[in-house]
Amino acid sequence: MGILEVKGVNKRFGGLQALGDVNLSVKENTVHAIIGPNGAGKSTLLNCLVGKLIPDSGSVMFDGQSVLGRKPHEINQMGISRVFQTPEIFADLSVLENVMIPCFARRDGAFRLHAYETVRREAGIREQAEAMLADVNMADKRHMTAASLSRGDKRRLEMAMCLVQTPKLLLLDEPTAGMARADTNNTIELLKEIKAKRDITMCIIEHDMHVVFSLAERITVLAQGTPLVEETPENIKGHPKVREAYLGEAQV
Amino acid sequence: MDAILIQILNGLDKGSAYALIALGLTLIFGTLGVVNFAHGALFMIGAFCAVTLQKILTISVTTIDPERTDFLGNPLKVKTPYVENWFGPEIGAAIVDWAVPLAILLAIPVMVLVGFVMERGLIKHFYKRPHADQILVTFGLAIVLQEIIKYFYGANPIPTPAPQAFTGSLDIGVWLGFDPYSIIYPYWRLVYFFFAGIIIAGVFAFLQFTTFGMVVRAGMADRETVGLLGIDIDRRFTLMFGLAAAVAGLAGVMYTPILSPNYHMGMDFLVLSFVVVVVGGMGSLPGAVLAGFLLGILQSFASMNEVKSLLPGIDQIIIYLVAIVILLTRPRGLMGRRGVMEE
Amino acid sequence: MLGLERKDTLLLIVVAAITLFAPIILNPFPAGSALAQFNAGYPDLMQRFVIFGIFAIGFNILFGLTGYLSFGHAAFLGIGSYSAVWMFKLLSMNVIPAIILSIVMAGLFALVIGFVSLRRSGIYFSILTLAFAQMSYNLAYSVLTPVTNGETGLQLTLSDPRILDGASTGGLPVTSLFGAEMRDTTTLFVGPWSWDFSVGYYFSAALMLVAFYLSVRIFRSPFGMMLRAVKSNQQRMNYTGLNTRPYTLAAFVISGMYAGLAGGLLAAMDPLAGADRMQWTASGEVVLMTILGGAGTLIGPVLGAGFIKYFENIFSKINDGILHQWFAFMPDGLENVMVAVIHPFIGKGWHLTLGIMFMLVVIFLPGGLVEGAQRTGRLFRRRDRNADHVESDAARQRAAAE
Numbered sequence: 001m002g003i004l005e006v007k008g009v010n011k012r013f014g015g016l017q018a019l020g021d022v023n024l025s026v027k028e029n030t031v032h033a034i035i036g037p038n039g040a041g042k043s044t045l046l047n048c049l050v051g052k053l054i055p056d057s058g059s060v061m062f063d064g065q066s067v068l069g070r071k072p073h074e075i076n077q078m079g080i081s082r083v084f085q086t087p088e089i090f091a092d093l094s095v096l097e098n099v100m101i102p103c104f105a106r107r108d109g110a111f112r113l114h115a116y117e118t119v120r121r122e123a124g125i126r127e128q129a130e131a132m133l134a135d136v137n138m139a140d141k142r143h144m145t146a147a148s149l150s151r152g153d154k155r156r157l158e159m160a161m162c163l164v165q166t167p168k169l170l171l172l173d174e175p176t177a178g179m180a181r182a183d184t185n186n187t188i189e190l191l192k193e194i195k196a197k198r199d200i201t202m203c204i205i206e207h208d209m210h211v212v213f214s215l216a217e218r219i220t221v222l223a224q225g226t227p228l229v230e231e232t233p234e235n236i237k238g239h240p241k242v243r244e245a246y247l248g249e250a251q252v
Numbered sequence: 253m254d255a256i257l258i259q260i261l262n263g264l265d266k267g268s269a270y271a272l273i274a275l276g277l278t279l280i281f282g283t284l285g286v287v288n289f290a291h292g293a294l295f296m297i298g299a300f301c302a303v304t305l306q307k308i309l310t311i312s313v314t315t316i317d318p319e320r321t322d323f324l325g326n327p328l329k330v331k332t333p334y335v336e337n338w339f340g341p342e343i344g345a346a347i348v349d350w351a352v353p354l355a356i357l358l359a360i361p362v363m364v365l366v367g368f369v370m371e372r373g374l375i376k377h378f379y380k381r382p383h384a385d386q387i388l389v390t391f392g393l394a395i396v397l398q399e400i401i402k403y404f405y406g407a408n409p410i411p412t413p414a415p416q417a418f419t420g421s422l423d424i425g426v427w428l429g430f431d432p433y434s435i436i437y438p439y440w441r442l443v444y445f446f447f448a449g450i451i452i453a454g455v456f457a458f459l460q461f462t463t464f465g466m467v468v469r470a471g472m473a474d475r476e477t478v479g480l481l482g483i484d485i486d487r488r489f490t491l492m493f494g495l496a497a498a499v500a501g502l503a504g505v506m507y508t509p510i511l512s513p514n515y516h517m518g519m520d521f522l523v524l525s526f527v528v529v530v531v532g533g534m535g536s537l538p539g540a541v542l543a544g545f546l547l548g549i550l551q552s553f554a555s556m557n558e559v560k561s562l563l564p565g566i567d568q569i570i571i572y573l574v575a576i577v578i579l580l581t582r583p584r585g586l587m588g589r590r591g592v593m594e595e
Numbered sequence: 596m597l598g599l600e601r602k603d604t605l606l607l608i609v610v611a612a613i614t615l616f617a618p619i620i621l622n623p624f625p626a627g628s629a630l631a632q633f634n635a636g637y638p639d640l641m642q643r644f645v646i647f648g649i650f651a652i653g654f655n656i657l658f659g660l661t662g663y664l665s666f667g668h669a670a671f672l673g674i675g676s677y678s679a680v681w682m683f684k685l686l687s688m689n690v691i692p693a694i695i696l697s698i699v700m701a702g703l704f705a706l707v708i709g710f711v712s713l714r715r716s717g718i719y720f721s722i723l724t725l726a727f728a729q730m731s732y733n734l735a736y737s738v739l740t741p742v743t744n745g746e747t748g749l750q751l752t753l754s755d756p757r758i759l760d761g762a763s764t765g766g767l768p769v770t771s772l773f774g775a776e777m778r779d780t781t782t783l784f785v786g787p788w789s790w791d792f793s794v795g796y797y798f799s800a801a802l803m804l805v806a807f808y809l810s811v812r813i814f815r816s817p818f819g820m821m822l823r824a825v826k827s828n829q830q831r832m833n834y835t836g837l838n839t840r841p842y843t844l845a846a847f848v849i850s851g852m853y854a855g856l857a858g859g860l861l862a863a864m865d866p867l868a869g870a871d872r873m874q875w876t877a878s879g880e881v882v883l884m885t886i887l888g889g890a891g892t893l894i895g896p897v898l899g900a901g902f903i904k905y906f907e908n909i910f911s912k913i914n915d916g917i918l919h920q921w922f923a924f925m926p927d928g929l930e931n932v933m934v935a936v937i938h939p940f941i942g943k944g945w946h947l948t949l950g951i952m953f954m955l956v957v958i959f960l961p962g963g964l965v966e967g968a969q970r971t972g973r974l975f976r977r978r979d980r981n982a983d984h985v986e987s988d989a990a991r992q993r994a995a996a997e
Contacts, residue, residue, distance in 0.1 A: 050834065076836035088834070090827040093820070101824050102835045104817050110838040113845055115818035118598055122817065161835065287718060377958070383718060384664050388886055389957040391879065395950030403939050403947070523729065523875060530722045565738030572726035572733075579719055580711065 003028040003201050004049070004169060009058030011044055011225075018044040019055065020225045026169070026218075031195060031202045033212045036222035037245060042205045045222070046173055049203075050082050051075045063168060073110050079168035085177050087154040089161065091147035095138060098146050098157055099129040102165045132164040135197070136190070152183050156190065163194060172204045176211050188214050213237075221245060258435050259552045261424070265441040265510060267548020268448030269295075272503035273525040274532060274540035275455060276496035282472040282535045283489045286375055287383050289390040292522025293397040294363065294497045298504025299513035300401055301362055302355035303410050309335055309348045350415045352508055359505045360498055367497025371490050394519065402515040414440040414509035440509045447506050451499060452541055458495075459537070468492055472535065527575045533588025543586055547571050603811050606894060610807060614800040617641055618790045625787030629920065632912055635905050638780055638793035639864075644901045645796070645803040646860045651884040651896030652803075652810045653853020657846050658882070659891035660819060662826035666721045666878050667708070667728025671701040671851040673735065673873030675858020677742070680749045680868045687759035688768045690777065690798070690863040694856060701855020702848055709847035713840060716829075728878055735870035748869030770863050772798055777864060795864050802860065803897075806853060811893055813849070822846050854881075883949075887956050889963030898964050903949070910945040 002025035011019040019041045026032045036042050047053040049060060051072040060067045067075050076082075090098050103125045108114065133139045136156045141149065146157060155175065162170055175191070176184040188211055194200065195215075206212050212219060212233070219236045221228045223245040229236070236242055273295050280288045312331035320328040336344030347354070374393065378386045413419070418439040425434035459465035471478045471485045478485050504513075511517065528547055532539030553559060555567035566573075578585060599607065613620065622636030635641070654668055675697035682693035712723040735743040743749055751767050760768065770777045777795035813819045821842050824832055832839050862868055871877070880903070888899025918937055922930040940948045960967045 071838075072833040073836050073838045076834055082834050084834075088828055088831040090824045090831060092827040093823060097820055097824075101820065101832075101837070104821070105836040108817075110836060111841040113818060115813050115816050115845070115849075117816050117818075118812070119815060119817055119820055120600060121598075161831075165836070374954075374958075381961070384662070385957055385961060387664070387718075387721070388882070389954055392950050392954035392957060395946055396954065399944065399947035399950060400939075403944060519876075523725065526722060527726060530719060534718065565734050568733035568737050569730040572730045575726045576711065576723060579715055579723055583715060583719070 002026045003063055004203065005059075005061040006045075006049075007059045007061075009045070009048060009055045009060065011041075011048060011053065011055050018225050019048070022058070022222075022225070022227055024220055024227065024230075026201060026203055028168075028201055029199050030217045031191075031204065031215050033204045033206055033216035033219045034222055035206055035209070035212055035219060038207075039224075040222040040245075041225035042222055043173065044225075046082075046171060046205055049075075049171060050080060076105075076165075076167075077110060081162035081165055081167035081170050083155075083158055083162055083170065083172045083175055085174045087151075087158040089146045089154055089157055091145070093146055094142065095133065095144050095146055095149070095157060096126075096129055096142040099132055099160050099164055100125050102161050103128050106165050129164060132160050135163075136160045151179075152186060155183075155187060159190065159194065163198075163200075166198075167200070169201045169203060172202060172206075174205055174207055176206070176208055184208065184211060187211075191215055255556070255558075256553075257424075257428070258437075259556055260549055261435070261437050261441075263549030263552030264445045264545070265548075266551065267545035268445050269503055269507055269521065269544075270525055270528045270548050271541045271544025272448055272451060273500055273521055274528040274544045275452060275537060276500040277525060277529050278532070278535060278537050278540040279455075279492055279496040279499075281529070282537070283468060283492045284371075284375065284379065286378060287386050287390070288375070289387050289522065289526075290370070290394040290397065291390075291496075291500055292518035292520070292525065293394045294366065294500035294518070295504040295507075295521055296398065296401065296513070296515065296518030297366060298359050298363060298501030299412075299508050299517060300405060300504075301359040301501065302352050302412050302505045302508045303405065303513055305355040305358050306348075306351040306412055309333060309351050309354075313337065352412055352414055352505065355505045355508075356502060359501045363498040363501030364494040366501075367494035368490065370497070371493040375493070376490075394522070398515050398518060405513075405515065407515060409512035409514040411512045412508040414443075418443055418509075444506050444510065448503070451502060455495070455499065456537070464488060464491075524571060527571055531575050531578050531585050533585030536585070536587040539585060539587030547574060550574060597808065599811060600815070603815065603893070607804075607808060607811065610894070610897070611804055614645065614804060617644075617800070618792050618796070622788060622790055626789045627787070632917065633909060635908065636790060638778075638791055638796050640904065640908050641796045642793075642799050642860075642864050643904050645799045646857050646864070647881075647884060647900040647904055648897040649799075649803050649806045649860065650854055650857035650881050651888065651900040652806050653850040653857070654881045655850075655885050655890060655892075655896040656810055656813060656822075656853070657850035658885055659896070660814070660822035660826065661843055661846050663713070663716070663843060663847070664721050664882070665712075665724040665847070665850075666875060666882070667724035667726075668850070668854050668881055669875070669877035670708070670728040670731040670873050671705055671854035672858040672861070672877065672881075673731065673868065673870065674704050675701045675855035676862040676868035676872055677735075677749055677858075678855070679859040679862035680751070680866055683751060683757075683770065683862070683866050684749075684755040685758065687757060688770050689759070690770050690772050690859075693770075693863060694802075694859040697855045697859025697862070698852045699855075701858065702852040705848045705851025705855075706844070709844050709851065713843050713847060725875060725878070728873060729875060732870055732873040732875070735873060743868070743870060745870070748867050750867045770866055799860050799864065802856065806856065807893075807897065814893060818842070818845070883953055885963075887953065887963055889965030892963070892965040895963050895965040902964065906952075907945055907949070910941050910948055911943070913941040 004024070004026040006022055006024040009019055009022040010017070022041075022045060024034075024045075034042055034045065044053065048055045049067065051067065051070050051074070054068060062075075062078055062080060065078065067078065067080075070078075090101065093101075100119070100122075107125065130139065130142065133142050136159060138153065138156055138160065141153065146154070149157060176187050179187065191202070192215065195202065204212070204215065216233055218230060219233055220230045221236065221242050228241045228245060229239055231239065273291060276294070277288060277291050280286055280291065310333050312333045314329050314331050317328045317330045322328050333344060333348055335347050338344065339347065370393070374389065378389055421436040421438045422442060423432060423435070424437050426432050428435070459469055467478065467483055467485070468488055471489065524547070528543045529540055531547065532541070532543030550570055551567070554570040560567055597604065597607075618636045618641065620636070621641065622634045624630040624634050626634075650668075650672060654665070658664055678697045678700040679693035682696045686692055708724065708727045712720055712727065715723060736745055753767065757768070772794070775794050777798065778793070780791050780793040783790045783792065821837065824837075825839050825842055829839050858872065861872070884899035884903050885896045886899070887902060888897065889895025915934055915938060918934040918941070919930065922933045925933065938944070956963060
């Protein structure tokens with residue numbers, strides 16, 4: 001029984017069957033990749049997991065509870081954090097504040113009217129955030145405005161914002177999309193580091209085979225909204241069905 | 253039945269004005285992405301074009317008529333407008349009488365010019381600024397324009413009558429087989445409605461059938477891509493601003509016989525026109541026109557005595573109430589596109 | 596002090612000192628001198644400074660922090676005024692219950708209007724708030740006349756019950772704080788100067804300081820940080836496990852309560868309430884104040900409110916006669932030209948000046964007066980440093996020459 005269990009999920013957009021009977025099981029403490037050519041339904045699937053879309057049928061269970069019908073913030077409070085294709089951060093706030101906000105969200109829940117308290121006095125939260133920033137080598141940038149960070153640092157910051165919440169499941173939506181080779185390798189290293197330091201389940205949606213094979217322990221191949229195979233990276237490489245799906249798409 | 257019909261008719265002229273202003277607002281928003289709070293001021297400037305022309309045409313020369321005397325026995329001073337001296341009494345009087353329609357000829361160049369100056373001089377610098385800034389600067393401009401008009405024309409409404417030929421009313425009831433005088437409708441309101449129809453049709457035809465219009469429509473849908481095609485979209489959009497200004501101005505010129513122009517008429521119409529635009533759906537031209545007429549007619553229905561006795565005060569709030577209901581049930585308005593102005 | 600950082604404490608002390616000595620500071624010119632028309636230290640105007648300061652501080656909590664631009668905040672101001680006047684009519688001329696009711700009523704209305712309006716963002720939110728405010732305004736003018744007294748406005752009458760005060764004898768009673776009448780003014784004459792110390796002003800000023808202090812606390816609180824986060828990135832908020840709706844609603848209600856307090860105070864200073872206070876131009880005015888001062892800054896809204904109210908008062912008082920006095924030193928022709936040029940901007944033309952000023956600020960100083968002050972400050976500091984460089988260079992050259 002995996003930490004995330006997706007059973008028989010269907011999603012239609014008008015006449016287009018975006019997801020057809022998707023089954024997926026992500027085991028605890030593994031890195032699970034979902035790959036597939038463009039339009040395979042990867043992003044739709046991800047959006048169904050985080051509450052942005054609601055599937056037409058099927059079930060999505062996380063840690064023994066259904067996520068369906070819950071709003072994104074409720075799903076996050078269950079222990080799922082999400083990294084976006086282009087980093088979503090609080091650009092106008094300082095780096096430290098960016099990391100403190102998720103700490104508050106974990107401690108105080110989805111809403112609290114802490115209008116008469118003072119941020120400066122929240123030593124516990126501050127230490128937690130600073131420790132996290134040190135962890136991703138950004139301690140020296142904590143007073144910078146997030147908007148002024150380099151692209152790579154923005155990605156790092158977003159990861160820090162997710163990780164500081166100690167999620168049970170970290171969803172990554174093409175974390176290296178549009179990156180140069182060097183940046184991609186840095187991201188891979190960052191993710192490996194993260195994985196080595198703590199118990200965490202990751203689910204990566206990715207286009208770049210290099211990233212997938214460097215990180216994933218299990219791979220699900222999605223094509224035209226349906227999972228083709230679920231295998232270990234070694235077994236995926238030569239799999240005929242995968243070759244077929246990717247023909248002309250990428251070298252496998 | 254005739255009561256309902258008369259309310260629909262009564263709603264048409266206000267609805268026409270809303271539709272014309274909202275059309276211009278939407279054009280500007282759709283093409284330039286600018287929320288123009290000064291658009292009501294353009295409507296007002298149009299109306300004052302009519303006032304100005306009327307004043308110019310009635311500039312008179314004073315002569316003394318020795319044949320006639322006033323009640324004190326002095327020789328009578330007679331004021332004769334210059335136009336009557338130049339063109340003869342009949343033609344001259346007709347020209348003065350037709351001041352409002354003639355003002356269209358004055359309003360078109362004036363409004364296009366005002367539009368150009370506004371766009372090049374001010375709005376241009378606000379394309380990349382947040383919508384809040386655009387709202388604020390155009391709001392400031394609206395105040396300035398209205399105060400300038402107030403300075404030159406005073407605070408009181410200035411009557412500008414329609415030509416004699418249109419001062420009567422049409423007994424529509426008789427046409428439709430009701431009793432005589434059951435539905436009477438002033439000619440000028442009918443003129444205004446048809447005028448609005450022609451302008452709206454003209455704008456749509458222009459956008460639909462000319463290459464220029466096609467480019468503009470494409471630009472409204474996806475500005476960046478059109479820009480990438482190497483088309484100078486900015487210049488066309490400047491022209492669109494002039495066009496939108498002219499539409500608002502003409503709406504103002506022709507509205508003067510219905511409502512004597514005053515300096516704050518622009519603001520009065522602006523608030524409602526914005527509600528109209530939002531109800532129609534930000535960025536949708538047919539939506540703006542549809543919502544304009546819809547709200548005009550609804551407002552007219554709400555001011556029926558039968559309705560007012562049932563729901564007191566409804567005539568005061570109907571437009572806002574409808575706006576709230578529509579925005580809550582149809583987030584993007586009646587015909588709005590996804591993703592417009594949601595940030 | 597008071598749970599604030601040093602910098603904020605200092606700001607609070609400066610603001611407190613200025614409000615305390617405002618009757619003196621704002622009357623720098625001797626009474627009866629030619630410049631006395633620039634004095635602003637009379638109770639009525641000073642009360643408006645602090646009351647509209649409160650209004651703008653509250654508006655800034657919503658607009659400055661969350662970025663939600665409400666075009667209907669005047670509705671809460673009006674509701675505050677009506678509530679206060681009703682309290683004066685029914686219960687007592689003491690201002691405390693009146694102001695409490697103003698805040699509560701404005702808060703309740705803000706809760707309902709905010710709950711509905713905040714379902715949309717961007718311009719849709721602005722239009723929804725505008726629609727609600729215009730509805731309130733129109734209704735106050737028409738069918739709600741039994742409550743609002745329509746066009747005439749709600750006023751005190753001799754036949755009001757005033758349960759706690761008992762029957763009033765003689766004329767209309769006046770508002771008071773446990774016996775201290777709001778209109779009571781002590782005038783101090785020092786040489787040619789005269790300074791007015793009014794109970795009403797100090798009462799409003801004290802509340803303004805409390806309001807300002809609370810807004811500083813909100814700005815520095817985790818809640819304030821969340822509101823800035825809402826402005827920055829709502830999507831990230833949601834995916835961080837935070838529900839944005841209650842945060843924005845809380846900000847909306849708080850700022851509505853500030854507006855209610857301001858409205859209540861207006862009525863406490865002068866016990867009448869009219870629908871005009873709810874009109875959208877009044878909503879526009881508070882937007883202007885906040886932007887002019889600097890949205891999202893602590894002190895900006897107060898500055899903006901003071902600035903607009905001061906110039907409104909001064910500009911609308913100046914007339915051609917005064918202009919002729921000013922330019923009397925010029926040759927006659929030039930004098931007349933100058934007067935003619937300035938004429939449109941003064942007296943009734945004040946709104947023209949306001950519009951132009953407002954445009955200039957939005958165009959050149961989007962951060963408002965506060966940003967302007969900061970820029971000027973930086974400019975001077977840089978110039979000083981450059982001057983230092985020049986001097987040290989010169990010193991070095993001299994040293995080398997010797």
